[in-house]
Amino acid sequence: MKRLFFIYCILFTSFYSIAQNANTIIPKPAFISYPQSTDPFVLDSKQSIFYEMPFEPQAVYLQENIAKQTGILLNLKKTLNTNSLSATGIYLVSNNSLNHPAEKYELNINKQNIQIEYHDLRGLVNGIQSLLQLMPIGQFNSVKISPVHIEDQPRFTYRGMHLDVVRHLFPLNYIKKYIDYLAFHKFNTFHWHLTDDQGWRIEMEAYPKLNTIGSYRNETLIGHFKDSPAQYDGIRYGGFYTKAEIKEIVQYAAIRAITVIPEIDIPGHSRAAIAAYPELSTKPDTNWNVATTWGMYNRQNNVLAPKPATFRFLEKVFDEVVSLFPSPYIHVGGDECSKIWWKQDPATQAFMKEKGLKNETALQTYFIEFIAKHLKSKGKQTIGWHEINEGDLDTSTIVMNWGTEKQAIEAASKGFKVINTPGKPFYFDHYQSQDPKDSLAIHGYNPLEAVYNYNPIPIAVIQRGLSNKIIGGQANVWTEYMGNEKKVDYMIFPRMTALSETLWSMPEKKNYTDFLKRLELNAIPRYQYWNSSWFKDFTKWDISKSPK
Ligand code: ACM
Numbered sequence: 001m002k003r004l005f006f007i008y009c010i011l012f013t014s015f016y017s018i019a020q021n022a023n024t025i026i027p028k029p030a031f032i033s034y035p036q037s038t039d040p041f042v043l044d045s046k047q048s049i050f051y052e053m054p055f056e057p058q059a060v061y062l063q064e065n066i067a068k069q070t071g072i073l074l075n076l077k078k079t080l081n082t083n084s085l086s087a088t089g090i091y092l093v094s095n096n097s098l099n100h101p102a103e104k105y106e107l108n109i110n111k112q113n114i115q116i117e118y119h120d121l122r123g124l125v126n127g128i129q130s131l132l133q134l135m136p137i138g139q140f141n142s143v144k145i146s147p148v149h150i151e152d153q154p155r156f157t158y159r160g161m162h163l164d165v166v167r168h169l170f171p172l173n174y175i176k177k178y179i180d181y182l183a184f185h186k187f188n189t190f191h192w193h194l195t196d197d198q199g200w201r202i203e204m205e206a207y208p209k210l211n212t213i214g215s216y217r218n219e220t221l222i223g224h225f226k227d228s229p230a231q232y233d234g235i236r237y238g239g240f241y242t243k244a245e246i247k248e249i250v251q252y253a254a255i256r257a258i259t260v261i262p263e264i265d266i267p268g269h270s271r272a273a274i275a276a277y278p279e280l281s282t283k284p285d286t287n288w289n290v291a292t293t294w295g296m297y298n299r300q301n302n303v304l305a306p307k308p309a310t311f312r313f314l315e316k317v318f319d320e321v322v323s324l325f326p327s328p329y330i331h332v333g334g335d336e337c338s339k340i341w342w343k344q345d346p347a348t349q350a351f352m353k354e355k356g357l358k359n360e361t362a363l364q365t366y367f368i369e370f371i372a373k374h375l376k377s378k379g380k381q382t383i384g385w386h387e388i389n390e391g392d393l394d395t396s397t398i399v400m401n402w403g404t405e406k407q408a409i410e411a412a413s414k415g416f417k418v419i420n421t422p423g424k425p426f427y428f429d430h431y432q433s434q435d436p437k438d439s440l441a442i443h444g445y446n447p448l449e450a451v452y453n454y455n456p457i458p459i460a461v462i463q464r465g466l467s468n469k470i471i472g473g474q475a476n477v478w479t480e481y482m483g484n485e486k487k488v489d490y491m492i493f494p495r496m497t498a499l500s501e502t503l504w505s506m507p508e509k510k511n512y513t514d515f516l517k518r519l520e521l522n523a524i525p526r527y528q529y530w531n532s533s534w535f536k537d538f539t540k541w542d543i544s545k546s547p548k
Contacts, residue, residue: 022148024522025133026497027186027504028515029152039111040144043135047089048075050082055092055124057255062090062128069132069529071139090131091115092124103188104153107131109145125257126152126186133184133522137529156456158419158472159503160189160261161496163488166196166272167294168479169239170488176252177485177530181492183256184526185500190253191331191474193263194241197271197291197302201240202262202324206316207277214276215240217290224440225294225480232292246324254326261383262325264317265333267367271302273313280310282345294480301341306351306363314371322378332371335385335402337364365391372397383419386411402427402476405458412461412469420457421474425450426499428491429478433541439490440481445546448538451475452498452512475499486533493534497523 022032043066051059059076067073079085082093093115100119105127108115116127130152134145161182163170170178179190194202200214216238222231241249253260266273274281275288282305296302304310321330339360342348348363357363364387372382372394383398386407399411400419411418423430423444430444456473475496482488497519501510516539527534 020134020136020522021146022130022134022150024518025130025150026515026518026522027501028509028518029130029150030506030509031151033149035110035147035149037111037147040146041088041109041111041114042142042144043070043072043074043090043114044142045072045074048077048087049090049092050077050079050085050087051092052079052082052094055094055121058121058124058128059092061125061255062092062131065128065132066135069137070135070143072141072143088112089114092127093117094124095119101153102157104151105130107148107150107152109134109149110147114145122188122257123153125183126154129184129186137525154186154504155506156470156472156503158189158474159187159500160191160419160421160472160474161187161492161499162191162193162421162474162476164193164196164477164479165201165241166193166199166479168483169199169201169237170485172241172245172248174485174488175249177532178488179249179253179256179258180530181496181532182258185497186504187500188258189474190258190260191263191476192249192260193265193478195264195272195333196269197296197300198294199238199240199290200272200276202246202264202321203240203242204317204320205243206320207313209276210273210317211240212276214272214290217292219292220483221293221480230293238290243324250325259327259329260325261327261329261331262321263331263333264321265335266314266371267304267334267364268302268337269296269333269335270304271296271300273304274302277313280304280307280313282341282348296338297336298338298340303337303341304367305342305345305348306366307347311370314367315374318371318375319378322375322380328379328381329383329398330375330380331383331400332368332375332388333385334364334368334388337387339364361391364388365393368397369394389414389416398471400474405460408470409458409460409464412466413464416469417471418469419472419474420470421476422454425454426473426475427478428475428495429481432491432495432535433537434545434547435537435541439487441491442478442481446495447541447543447545448495448498448535449512449543450546451495452502452510452515453543454502455507456502473499473503489527489532490535493527493532494519494523494538495535 049059082091095117103122105123106117118124200210204210219232219234220237250260271291275290342360368388386401389411395415399416401408408420425446429442430446431441457467457470
């Protein structure tokens, strides 16, 4: 055994390693310069990370990640003022100047010290990510890191990744891993799609049948939902995240400066809710099943009916959600709400008449404004998919556009803040190749290059002087055809890496050829380090292969 260990050490431990060059950092930093002296900083386990309260969790995060990545375990030293110390080590230094841009950091490396200067928590975490990217992966006694000066801040304030845990459910450890992916790429938001037609994935106390009934479906589709005949596996499927688990995820993300935005999708996409509580539907005497097919729109009744019990339900459900998520934003869905079920229901029509709602679109607006007002009373701002803007909605809600540029332009022009997540190219459930043998996806063609080249601010928005209405972007990961973690990895990588730069770096800093080099040198070794899969044919399937 001892001998084996000795051989292992010879094979995998080097005495020192030269670190990555700062030119390989992803997403591309705003400004990098190299000091005249090229004498490196030599990191070893005799050194410390010096930090100020209240940033101990981030100091520990940095310590753990350096140890995991390099084998070097640093000490932690809490200080009152990191500026006054002179020992060799890593300094996390707060900058209290008032006009410091949000999320900005500076990273200075010289022979004596490494210093990350930040103003806010996100700035610190962003600086930590750049530093970790400069460190090699392996087991070393010491690591040489070349001098560099980086000043960096993001282009957009909202940089998100979404994950649908309804169509397929993923273990808590994978949710954490996904959050680590976000942290590495300097995203700041995890949009957690927790309820839909095919399952309710968050524990609810006031309405326990949401879990005992709504969290389970009888079987799952295999193959594409448009296959005829559709194929099912016959296996009961489901589960949900307990409140304790949700809190664990929120805390895990908070250390990494990532906001978790929960989505409870109403008033459509509510089949799991009406399966649990048919009295909230337009046909209270029906025994609804939790959906087993994908793409429900107009095919199966999945809407909440407007009645006092439903509005009480919404208040209680969202109150429980608000108590779990410190996020200033709550996502209420609002997409693909088919109007036909409301049209067919006399009680719904009577409600509309009583409230003076001229059509079903106005009823949809009524639902969204009802819940947005309630959330506002709890100090939260509402986000919804772009269909919330079909009617005459109050512009204090934020529109998340999943359509084309048209809907983003429309929402920005009406005065909404917009998070742009256009289906083309930010839907990562769409194909990334046109290889007929590629792993099953919904449809479309969103290759890596298209994700990299997309400008989240449409030209018409720039021309109308409304650029500041586009607060950021996000990729959406609907998991109908992603039954396991490896498949999710395969669909998001390397597109997520391209998206990180699209959202972080100014257009003049971006260059696809240079990005591809950094992808090979820096990102792909990380995918390997994480034991994650990825789509490998990304240079072959470029935008020139787009269907005409
Ligand atoms: C969506 O893709 N229905 C938001």
